[in-house]
Amino acid sequence: MSGEILLRGRALTRRWGGLVAVNGVSVELVRGAVHAVIGTNGAGKSTLINLLSGEFPPSSGQIELLGQDVTQWSQPRRARAGLGRSYQRNTIYPSFTVQENCRLSAQARYQTPWAWWHDAQSRGPTQRIAREVAQRVGLGEVLQREAGLLSHGQKRQLEIAMCLATAPKVLLLDEPLAGMGAEETERMLALLDALKKDHAILLVEHDMDAVFRIADRITVMVNGSVIATGTPDDIRTNADVREAYLGHDA
Incomplete structure (x- = not known):
């Protein structure tokens, strides 16, 4: 997707001892688009958000926000520079x-x-x-x-x-639809659609119907690594994704 890149993560890796929670993940968020990250529990989605937001540093890799290298910046400094995030819990x-x-x-x-x-x-x-x-x-x-x-x-x-x-210029949203009914989900999707005009949005979400409705691009993670990135149509028809996440009947 063409557009102004507001946040970029390059080859991000996070290790805790022998555990590799995020393994060489690259992602680009552009103004005017919702970029969803999906995967099963433990795939590394929330860890990726934590790396991008500055909650903890990557073991390796680089993060750019609005053209600046912010890899070593603290979370408050990134927030002041234009990065906003929400959490799974209120x-x-x-x-x-x-x-x-x-x-x-x-x-x-x-x-x-x-x-x-x-x-x-x-x-x-x-x-x-x-x-x-x-x-x-x-x-x-x-x-x-x-x-x-x-x-x-x-x-x-x-x-x-x-x-x-x-x-903020960039919004990192960690499961904003969790626990919502159908009417509340519709309101939130309408809000995200309105917000993306002026923001780059990364969305971590388990509601697949909502993801495929709202996302312009989707990244699929399995065991800390990216197995596919593309448009919703690309992801729907990707054999590796169907096998690892969406299931044979998706």
Whole structure:
């Protein structure tokens, strides 16, 4: 797929002793596209996201974000440079409102430690950004609701809103559809489709119907290695993928 490459991983490998969790994986994320990574449990998908986000360093390989080599950068530094991610588990503040959750995320990017005389909650752009990102993900009508009272799907939407509050260019989403019903899944897919216009998105997901609907490219991992990368049609007809993951009847 042609497009501006915003995040690139080259020959990424991660070892823990004799265990190779990710083995020579290369991936390119481009603006305007959803790149899904699929595979069975233990295939190395979440480890790949952790490498790209900076949660831990690769044993070997290189990572570029917006044209810069960020292989040795910390996770907070990558986040400030334009990388946002969500996790398999909810990472919201359940006793805070939707708006407060989004404001705290915005505040992490727009820090003004020298303005100690200002109340952080009243700081200019953060409240505006909080409202904007909540509206963008479909939570504009529940700004003052405690996050812990949201439905499961709304909590996942809030996590994406919190990512957007940091003004990322790249989104790494780890199973955002997990546990969702059909209606919530439809809302999330519509959100991802809208977001990809301005972002490069990496999606790790087990819902194959959703993956083949939303993904522009798909990478298939088995035992830490890539066995195929291509369009959804390419992956559907790939004999190695059918054997290793999708099954003979896929």
